[in-house]
Amino acid sequence: MHNSSSMPQFLLLAFADRRELQLLHFWLFLAISLAALLANGLILSAVACDHHLHTPMGFFLLNLSLTDLGSICTTVPKAMDNSLWDTRTISYAGCLAQAFLLVIFLGAEVFLLTIMCYDRYVAICKPLHYGTLLGSRACAHMAAAVWATGFLSALLHTANTFSLPLCQGNALGQFFCEIPHILKLSCSHSGYLREIGLIVVSCCLSLGCFVFIVFSYVQIFRAVLRIPSQQGRHKAFSTCLPHLAMVSLFISTGTFAHLKPPSISSPSLDQVVSVLYSVVPPALNPLIYSLRNQELKDALRKLITGCFSEAINSPSSACYVPH
DSSP states (O other), X not given: OBOGGGOOEEEOOOSOSSHHHHHHHHHHHHHHHHHHHHHHHHHHHHHXXXXXXXXXXXXXXXXXXXXXXXXXXHHHHHHHHHHHHTOOEEEHHHHHHHHHHHHHHHHHHHHHHHHHHHHHHHHHHOGGGHHHHTOHHHHHHHHHHHHHHHHHHHHXXXXXXXXXXXXXXXXXXXXXXXXXXXXXXXXXXXXXXXXXXXXXXXHHHHHHHHHHHHHHHHHHHHHXXXXXXXXXXXXXXXXXXXXXXXXXXXXXXXXXXXXXXXXXXOHHHHHHHHHHHHTHHHHHHHHHHHTTOHHHHHHHHHHHHHHHHHHHHOTTSOOOOOO
8 A cells, every 4th residue: 555645656648659649649739728828818918908808807807817827737738748758757746736726727717607607697687786796896806705715625625635545556547637536546435435525515516606607698598589689689699609608518528527437437538528628618718708709809909919010110129008
């Protein structure tokens, strides 16, 4: 039996055995991560620099971009490094940090998406109460609660998981340190059940958020159907439906990854599901949540135009946002 604290390192699951496929995985993940970093970085810059985006939705978009950047920077770089150099190892401390940070960012994202849905619900269904329900102080309190909840959840999960004695080797069936796969190495029945209980509670909270989101969108759709303008209805539906689709993908795959029975578990299925909840949302959220936001598109256009014009006129100067 090996105590978890004496485990020097873990072995992550490789995406492929053939060298060509490993390099293909490296370049694919590099492209995805660069796209996510660029898109989320642009949103952060636009929201910070343009006063027209200093709104509740802009504030929540800024926080969502932070969670997306955190999620993709937690898992993808190590997977890319292992694929590039044909290795599988991750240190015990690195694995703990990866699991801890991922739970923070994914947990925060679930609650942020719920709050952003609530913002849309109030804006469309209760517009006269918008300033009261979503004032600056209320938004700050909600954001603080989101990050505090994510931190507390991560602390509970990682403290319990990494305190378990491990006696089933050190090979993880995943390309990053995912808690369910670390639990498979445990030989403590009581500790295993305790962590499974925490996972069930977390997944129930996520499903509760999803039910709230669906209920809110039903109310939004009912209000939208009463809009006399067909163009207004089309714009509202084309905005809300992609949001709902992305939330459904994120929560359903994340819940499935943590609650699926061992009988249907396989390395290829686990990898596909984990990519769908840990890599795809950070890359697509900037597109989904900015596609129909005219103010955000205008701010991004001004930001990019300002950077190019400043680079042409004075290459050594920093970018600016024209007002």
